[in-house]
Structure formats: structure tokens, C-alpha cells
Amino acid sequence: MTTPDISDLHGPRRARPASGLRGRLNTSPDKSISHRALILSALAEGRSRLDNLLDSADVLATAGAVQKLGAYVERAGPGSWIVNSGGAWSSPDSPLDLGNSGTGVRLLMGAAARFDLTARFVGDQSLSSRPMERILTPLRQMGVQADAQPGGRLPVMLTGRAPLSAITYQPPMASAQVKSAVLLAGLGADGETCVIEPRATRGHTETMAPLFGAELSVERDGTGLIARIKGPARLHGADISAPGDPSSAAFAVIAALICPDSEVTLTGVMTNPARFGLYQTLQEMGADLTFSPAGERCGEPLVDITARSSTLKNVEVPAERAPSMIDEYPILCVAAAFADGETRMRGLEELRAKESDRLAASAALLEAAGVGVELAPDGLVVHGRGPGGVEGGGLVATRHDHRLAMSGLILGLGARDGMAVDDVSMIATSYPAFLDDLAALGAVIGPV
Numbered sequence: 001m002t003t004p005d006i007s008d009l010h011g012p013r014r015a016r017p018a019s020g021l022r023g024r025l026n027t028s029p030d031k032s033i034s035h036r037a038l039i040l041s042a043l044a045e046g047r048s049r050l051d052n053l054l055d056s057a058d059v060l061a062t063a064g065a066v067q068k069l070g071a072y073v074e075r076a077g078p079g080s081w082i083v084n085s086g087g088a089w090s091s092p093d094s095p096l097d098l099g100n101s102g103t104g105v106r107l108l109m110g111a112a113a114r115f116d117l118t119a120r121f122v123g124d125q126s127l128s129s130r131p132m133e134r135i136l137t138p139l140r141q142m143g144v145q146a147d148a149q150p151g152g153r154l155p156v157m158l159t160g161r162a163p164l165s166a167i168t169y170q171p172p173m174a175s176a177q178v179k180s181a182v183l184l185a186g187l188g189a190d191g192e193t194c195v196i197e198p199r200a201t202r203g204h205t206e207t208m209a210p211l212f213g214a215e216l217s218v219e220r221d222g223t224g225l226i227a228r229i230k231g232p233a234r235l236h237g238a239d240i241s242a243p244g245d246p247s248s249a250a251f252a253v254i255a256a257l258i259c260p261d262s263e264v265t266l267t268g269v270m271t272n273p274a275r276f277g278l279y280q281t282l283q284e285m286g287a288d289l290t291f292s293p294a295g296e297r298c299g300e301p302l303v304d305i306t307a308r309s310s311t312l313k314n315v316e317v318p319a320e321r322a323p324s325m326i327d328e329y330p331i332l333c334v335a336a337a338f339a340d341g342e343t344r345m346r347g348l349e350e351l352r353a354k355e356s357d358r359l360a361a362s363a364a365l366l367e368a369a370g371v372g373v374e375l376a377p378d379g380l381v382v383h384g385r386g387p388g389g390v391e392g393g394g395l396v397a398t399r400h401d402h403r404l405a406m407s408g409l410i411l412g413l414g415a416r417d418g419m420a421v422d423d424v425s426m427i428a429t430s431y432p433a434f435l436d437d438l439a440a441l442g443a444v445i446g447p448v
Contacts, residue, residue: 049080365407
């Protein structure tokens with residue numbers, strides 16, 4: 001497998017105050033769907049062609065892992081991959097290093113569980129601090145042997161089994177990664193595996209797996225969801241094209257909202273309801289947003305989003321909306337900093353288990369810009385300074401977290417004195433074209 005040069009980013013950067021951001025960007029491909037496309041095509045028998053996948057460090061780590069497990073993986077061009085597989089995985093001859101990718105490592109554990117193999121899963125410093133017991137607990141109930149470090153951390157030595165035992169499982173936290181890991185393991189279980197979510201999370205696995213031949217059904221239950229998958233299953237190859245990532249689109253959208261005299265369009269953005277909570281919240285804040293239908297990809301409806309400079313107001317973000325925007329709270333904090341009044345966010349316990357303690361780190365990001373913030377165990381209150389009211393001038397500690405790095409730079413574009421971040425290297429894990437895209441809109445981000 002030949003891998004691309006995805007980024008030469010490293011070290012600190014400073015964002016200068018901006019106005020007049022203008023342009024049209026093709027939205028960066030969705031990372032969550034890119035991971036799932038590679039994993040499902042490697043589980044399938046036959047050939048799959050995957051287009052518009054994200055060429056990021058996280059996705060490349062997943063591609064390398066499925067190749068080590070036995071699939072043939074060929075990069076056919078930027079964002080394009082050919083995967084050929086016999087549908088059976090075997091023990092890799094070296095550890096599976098998923099770098100910074102929580103999605104990659106957790107979904108691969110579930111997918112590998114159905115085979116008679118042993119694999120050692122490792123990651124970088126940030127990933128090795130994140131909890132894996134939430135995945136290992138249901139997998140052990142299905143018959144997997146898994147040995148982890150204290151606290152359920154990486155490295156994890158996993159020994160799968162064929163067939164697995166089907167289970168009914170209700171995750172104690174709202175997590176699409178847990179749901180997806182159990183469903184992927186259920187492909188190799190004897191009978192029907194069921195996952196019950198009190199609060200529905202993103203459903204990309206449920207949408208994509210049937211395209212490869214999985215028997216999977218979804219039942220809505222109020223704000224919750226019940227997903228069922230039948231095993232043992234034989235999957236077939238499929239051709240997949242990934243939609244644009246609403247999480248990545250959010251950075252340029254909010255830059256346009258907070259910078260004067262700006263108008264920016266993001267094309268081909270996925271509108272999956274379990275991923276679109278941020279945009280609902282921005283509309284409630286008074287954001288000037290236009291959504292234009294733009295077809296569909298991989299069963300997901302798309303829109304083009306045009307964002308214009310706006311006077312934002314404070315809102316209270318309901319806790320039940322958190323699963324639909326769990327990755328967007330750092331950049332929402334940036335929008336809230338430029339709103340009038342106090343924006344309240346609750347139901348954010350899961351942010352403490354991300355690449356960093358993203359809840360505390362988001363509060364520190366705002367404080368570095370002179371914005372008042374109250375930190376609670378499950379949320380934040382942001383004391384907005386209104387349009388043009390954020391002083392800035394500080395340095396953001398990114399804590400090896402790509403979303404904090406990008407959010408800090410967007411904050412700097414709207415702040416009077418700009419903002420610096422201590423490192424941009426981890427942006428390559430999810431959005432390698434971030435700095436190039438912002439430069440195309442007229443933003444100036446350079447050395448400190």
C-alpha cells in the first residue's frame with residue numbers, strides 16, 4: 001500500500017484578525033464514514049472501490065491495519081482506494097498501530113472479534129490515555145478474550161472467536177463507537193445481536209453495512225434507537241463514495257459568522273440528523289445560514305451551506321442534543337464567545353474521554369482569549385463578548401487534540417489581537433487541508 005504525503009505541519013501557528021473571508025470550498029470528506037468504508041470492505045468478499053475518502057493520518061492508520069489483518073489495499077489516487085478481500089482476517093505479524101484514532105481502534109476491535117486471531121492494538125500517547133473498557137466489556141460478553149492496561153487502556157491484546165455469542169447490549173454512555181463495535185462483532189455472532197441506545201448516536205454503520213449485504217434493522221424509540229444485526233454474515237464488495245464532513249465544515253462556517261463582511265460556501269455537506277446538531281444550534285443563535293440541496297452520497301443527503309457574518313445571541317443547548325454534535329463543542333464555544341450573553345451547554349460528560357479532556361480544554365481555550373467561562377462536571381457556561389468583543393492575544397494549549405488546535409485558530413481570526421496555538425501537527429489526523437482551505441478564503445495563519 002502506497003500512502004500519500006498528508007501534511008508537513010508542525011509547531012505553533014498564529015491566526016491574524018480577519019475580515020472579508022470569501023470563497024467556495026469542497027467540504028473535506030467525512031472521517032467517520034471513511035473508517036467504516038475501509039473496515040466493511042475488508043470484511044467483505046470480493047472487490048470494493050472507495051472514493052472521496054479522507055486522506056488523513058487517522059484514516060491511513062485504519063487502511064494500514066486492515067491490510068495487516070489480511071485485506072489487499074491499494075490507493076488508486078487522492079481519496080480513492082481499491083480493497084480486495086477474501087472476507088477472513090488472520091493474526092497480524094506486528095501490532096496494529098492506530099495512532100490517534102479512537103474510531104479506528106474501537107471499530108477494528110469489534111470487527112476483528114469475529115475471527116480466530118490474536119492482535120495487539122496500540123496507539124500514540126493521546127489514544128493510549130483514552131478508555132477502551134467501554135468496548136471490551138460487551139466484546140468479552142460475546143466470547144472475546146481481551147487484556148488491557150490498568151484502567152482499560154491501550155495496548156490491548158485481543159483474541160477473537162468464531163462464532164461469537166449474540167447479545168443484547170445497552171451502552172452506559174451515548175457512543176457511536178461502542179454501538180458500531182458491537183454491531184461489527186455481531187456480524188460474526190450466532191444469532192441476532194441487539195444494541196439499545198437511550199439517546200441515538202450517529203448511524204453511519206447502520207446505513208453503510210446493508211450496502212455490503214448485512215442484515216441490519218433500526219427501530220426508533222423516542223429519542224433512542226434499537227439496532228439489530230444478524231450473524232453469522234457473509235458480506236460482498238461495494239462501491240462507496242464518502243460525503244462531506246459536517247464536523248470539518250463547521251470551522252469555515254463559524255469563521256464566516258464571526259469575521260466581518262464574510263460569506264463562505266461549503267459544498268456537499270452531509271446532513272445526517274445525528275451529526276447536524278451544531279447547525280440547528282447556530283440557527284437558534286441567529287446565524288445567517290442558507291442550506292441548498294446537493295444530492296446524496298452513500299445513502300446520506302447532502303447540502304451546500306452558505307454562511308455570512310452574523311450577530312449571534314446566547315442560547316441554552318439541551319443535553320439531549322449532545323450526541324448529534326459531540327465533536328463540535330470546541331468550535332461552538334468559539335461561536336458562543338462572539339455571541340451576546342451567556343450560552344449554556346449541558347450533557348457533555350463524554351467530552352472528558354476524547355483526545356483530551358475536551359471539556360476542560362475548551363474552557364482553557366476561551367480563557368486564553370479573555371472570555372469568561374464556567375466549567376461544570378457535565379458542561380460549560382460561556383460569557384459571550386458580542387461581535388468584535390473578544391480580545392484574544394493568548395496561546396492555546398492544544399493537548400494533542402486536533403479540534404482544539406483548529407478551534408483556537410478560528411477564534412484568532414475573529415479576535416482583536418489574534419490567537420496562537422502551540423502545535424498544529426495533529427490537525428493532519430482529521431483535516432489535512434485545513435490551513436490551505438482557510439488561506440483560500442483569505443485568512444492569514446502563519447508562524448508565531
